[in-house]
Amino acid sequence: MSIESIIKSKVVEAVNSCYGQGIEEKTVQIQKTRREFEGDLTVVVFPFLRFSKKSPEETANELGQFLTENIEAVSAFNVVKGFLNLVIDNSHWISVLNEAVKTENYGFTPLAEGAKKVMIEYSSPNTNKPLHLGHIRNNLLGYSVAQILKANGYEVIKVNLVNDRGIHICKSMLAWLRFGEGETPESTGIKGDHLVGKYYVKFDQEYKKEIEALVAEGMEADEAKKQAPLLLEAQEMLRKWEAGDEETVALWRKMNDWVLEGFDITYKKMGVDFDKVYFESDTYKKGKAIVEKGLADGELYQKDTGSVWANLEADGLDHKLLLRDDGTSVYMTQDIGTAFERFDEFNIDEHVYVVGNEQNYHFQVLSLILGKLGYEWHDKIQHLSYGMVELPEGKMKSREGTVVDADDLMEEMVNTARETSKELGKLEGYSEEEAEDVYEKVAMGALKYFILKVDPKKNMMFNPKESIDFNGNTGPFIQYTYARIQSVVKKAIDTGFEIPEAASSNLNISEKESFLIQMVANYPTVIKEAGKETSPAQISNYVYDLVKEYNQFYHDHPIAKEENTDLRAFRLVLSKQIGEIIKSGMSLLGIGVPERM
RNA sequence: GGUCCAGUAGCUCAGUUGGAUUAGAGCAACAGCCUUCUAAGCUGUGGGUCCCAGGUUCGAAUCCUGGCUGGAUCACCA
Numbered sequence: 311m312s313i314e315s316i317i318k319s320k321v322v323e324a325v326n327s328c329y330g331q332g333i334e335e336k337t338v339q340i341q342k343t344r345r346e347f348e349g350d351l352t353v354v355v356f357p358f359l360r361f362s363k364k365s366p367e368e369t370a371n372e373l374g375q376f377l378t379e380n381i382e383a384v385s386a387f388n389v390v391k392g393f394l395n396l397v398i399d400n401s402h403w404i405s406v407l408n409e410a411v412k413t414e415n416y417g418f419t420p421l422a423e424g425a426k427k428v429m430i431e432y433s434s435p436n437t438n439k440p441l442h443l444g445h446i447r448n449n450l451l452g453y454s455v456a457q458i459l460k461a462n463g464y465e466v467i468k469v470n471l472v473n474d475r476g477i478h479i480c481k482s483m484l485a486w487l488r489f490g491e492g493e494t495p496e497s498t499g500i501k502g503d504h505l506v507g508k509y510y511v512k513f514d515q516e517y518k519k520e521i522e523a524l525v526a527e528g529m530e531a532d533e534a535k536k537q538a539p540l541l542l543e544a545q546e547m548l549r550k551w552e553a554g555d556e557e558t559v560a561l562w563r564k565m566n567d568w569v570l571e572g573f574d575i576t577y578k579k580m581g582v583d584f585d586k587v588y589f590e591s592d593t594y595k596k597g598k599a600i601v602e603k604g605l606a607d608g609e610l611y612q613k614d615t616g617s618v619w620a621n622l623e624a625d626g627l628d629h630k631l632l633l634r635d636d637g638t639s640v641y642m643t644q645d646i647g648t649a650f651e652r653f654d655e656f657n658i659d660e661h662v663y664v665v666g667n668e669q670n671y672h673f674q675v676l677s678l679i680l681g682k683l684g685y686e687w688h689d690k691i692q693h694l695s696y697g698m699v700e701l702p703e704g705k706m707k708s709r710e711g712t713v714v715d716a717d718d719l720m721e722e723m724v725n726t727a728r729e730t731s732k733e734l735g736k737l738e739g740y741s742e743e744e745a746e747d748v749y750e751k752v753a754m755g756a757l758k759y760f761i762l763k764v765d766p767k768k769n770m771m772f773n774p775k776e777s778i779d780f781n782g783n784t785g786p787f788i789q790y791t792y793a794r795i796q797s798v799v800k801k802a803i804d805t806g807f808e809i810p811e812a813a814s815s816n817l818n819i820s821e822k823e824s825f826l827i828q829m830v831a832n833y834p835t836v837i838k839e840a841g842k843e844t845s846p847a848q849i850s851n852y853v854y855d856l857v858k859e860y861n862q863f864y865h866d867h868p869i870a871k872e873e874n875t876d877l878r879a880f881r882l883v884l885s886k887q888i889g890e891i892i893k894s895g896m897s898l899l900g901i902g903v904p905e906r907m
Numbered sequence: 908g909g910u911c912c913a914g915u916a917g918c919u920c921a922g923u924u925g926g927a928u929u930a931g932a933g934c935a936a937c938a939g940c941c942u943u944c945u946a947a948g949c950u951g952u953g954g955g956u957c958c959c960a961g962g963u964u965c966g967a968a969u970c971c972u973g974g975c976u977g978g979a980u981c982a983c984c985a
Contacts, residue, residue: 339926344927346927346929347927352927354926354927356926356965356966366965390927391927392926392927392965392966393926436985473985476984476985477984478985590985615983617983626910627909627910627981628909631982631983634983636983638983640982640984641984641985644985667911667912667978667979667980668979668980669979669980669985670910670911670912670979670980671911671979671981672980672985674910674911695911695912697912697913697978697979698978730947731947734945736945736947752947763920763921764919764920767913768912768913769912769913769977769978769979770919770920771918771919771920773918773919776918776919776933776934779934780947781933781947781948782932782933782934782947783919783920783921783932784947786947787947787948789947790945790947790948791947791948793945793947794944794948797944797945798944798945799944801944802944847920847921851920851921851922851932854921854933855921858932861948861949862949862950864944864948864949865940865948865949865950866949868943868944869944870944871943871944872944906945907945907947
């Protein structure tokens with residue numbers, strides 16, 4: 311049991327014995343004592359005044375008296391206004407540290423029998439162009455949240471839904487047919503997704519030319535957009551594809567494979583993966599039967615023209631189309647179908663969708679309609695919504711070429727990491743291969759941390775110059791501290807010092823040291839909180855604070871050079887444990903840590 | 908217009924289940940610390956009407972109401 315919960319229950323006892331009043335444990339507020347005051351933990355006594363009917367100071371004194379007498383670890387107390395500051399014994403903190411050290415996967419809840427099963431869908435790219443910065447945020451969030459949920463004892467299934475059909479795919483196909491002259495990834499050496507993306511852009515350019523030509527002939531702009539021959543041809547291609555025309559499907563398959571091969575390389579470099587990949591070309595007709603059943607049950611209604619709708623006015627929303635006049639499905643229909651299948655097939659308890667905030671409305675409606683159709687799990691779908699990534703020059707627009715390409719960005723990061731590392735020259739004795747591994751870890755650590763430290767729901771600014779800064783609140787700063795700890799521990803061992811399994815509890819430790827242990831003690835709570843909020847940012851903020859504190863400690867305290875061997879042992883145990891937490895916390899963000907850098 | 912989200916230092920962000928005269932980091936600027944465990948580090952200085960106005964209370968950046976600004980969304984597109 312943690313010291314906080316012991317104090318809580320004792321405060322309840324104290325209020326009862328001093329004032330004869332029963333209170334609930336949750337009314338007891340415990341917080342870290344502010345730096346400027348003496349003590350470790352603070353009880354806020356204001357809520358108890360109406361029971362004690364005494365001044366805040368007096369009440370705090372009486373409770374403090376009771377707690378020091380009744381809790382072994384509490385050695386002293388002081389009162390500032392209505393705040394009761396408790397001093398916790400050093401030996402207690404050291405035992406907390408020792409406990410953490412011997413716990414395997416400290417802070418993690420192991421996967422147990424009957425664990426909750428959660429599916430998380432993320433990435434979900436279109437196969438007409440390469441991945442860009444916005445996708446990076448999506449992928450990093452999805453992967454990290456999956457890691458965090460696993461650490462909370464969930465059984466996690468990661469899935470990707472590839473959007474591989476539709477008019478936008480046909481545009482790339484058509485442009486390639488027209489202007490491609492048989493180019494392939496092999497013939498050009500261009501990564502498949504980039505090659506296809508090139509023709510998606512090409513389509514747009516040629517299409518615009520056609521519109522201009524039509525307008526020059528006197529056609530209205532809106533009409534020209536609809537009548538441009540290229541567009542009509544792309545639409546014709548989509549019809550052929552849907553009819554299963556062999557030639558079209560073969561072309562589609564060939565170009566999709568190029569893109570998917572390209573994506574695999576990008577995913578691998580990003581360090582994300584999936585347990586199952588769905589293709590929209592397989593799923594886009596799903597959900598129809600469910601909608602028809604809903605219509606028969608009277609939950610949905612049909613217009614004279616044949617289309618089927620859901621009336622959401624009771625929930626303050628509009629009407630939503632589910633089947634067109636011609637009976638074909640829309641996006642929402644498909645999502646209803648796949649959600650049903652997933653809950654049915656995998657027997658999942660929850661489903662998280664990592665999708666940008668422009669689809670907030672869509673997911674709100676999805677949940678409402680599923681509820682209307684009588685699925686009790688409709689409130690178990692969670693939209694993990696994230697904001698846009700903006701650039702200093704404004705928004706990213708694929709057509710204007712202001713997108714930041716994922717592959718380019720990652721390559722640039724690695725180059726910068728390589729340069730910086732070579733300047734600092736700390737990797738002597740490493741082989742080329744080992745050194746490259748470090749550059750990659752540092753580069754990806756910088757990128758991932760930069761993106762994940764921001765609260766997902768906020769729009770974020772991506773400044774390329776700042777993102778490659780390796781000082782301050784950055785991934786490399788944290789990785790550096792880890793590498794430094796490994797170096798110190800290694801030096802200590804090299805001198806023949808044996809680091810014990812547990813530190814001696816009878817030591818005089820500094821405030822900084824006891825504070826570091828309190829942070830160590832907090833790690834499990836942080837993981838739980840991050841899981842509850844599905845927020846990697848909570849992990850990154852915690853790890854940053856921990857590292858910041860550790861670096862101050864490192865600066866002021868000798869570790870391997872401490873002469874008192876018990877104290878040296880303690881500091882090494884503490885350092886090693888903090889190293890473990892850094893490694894573990896970073897793994898929850900999908901970031902690796904190098905042993906040297 | 909309706910709905911949802913955001914607004915904290917010059918810039919990028921923490922802090923939001925209400926808590927301590929003094930609201931925290933990083934970057935940028937300036938000034939220090941490497942013959943001693945990794946200086947991708949540490950220390951210091953300057954920098955704030957926490958968007959505005961009311962309200963709730965012992966106490967509000969945090970909760971409520973109204974407004975302002977920015978973003979997203981409201982298709983027989985996906």
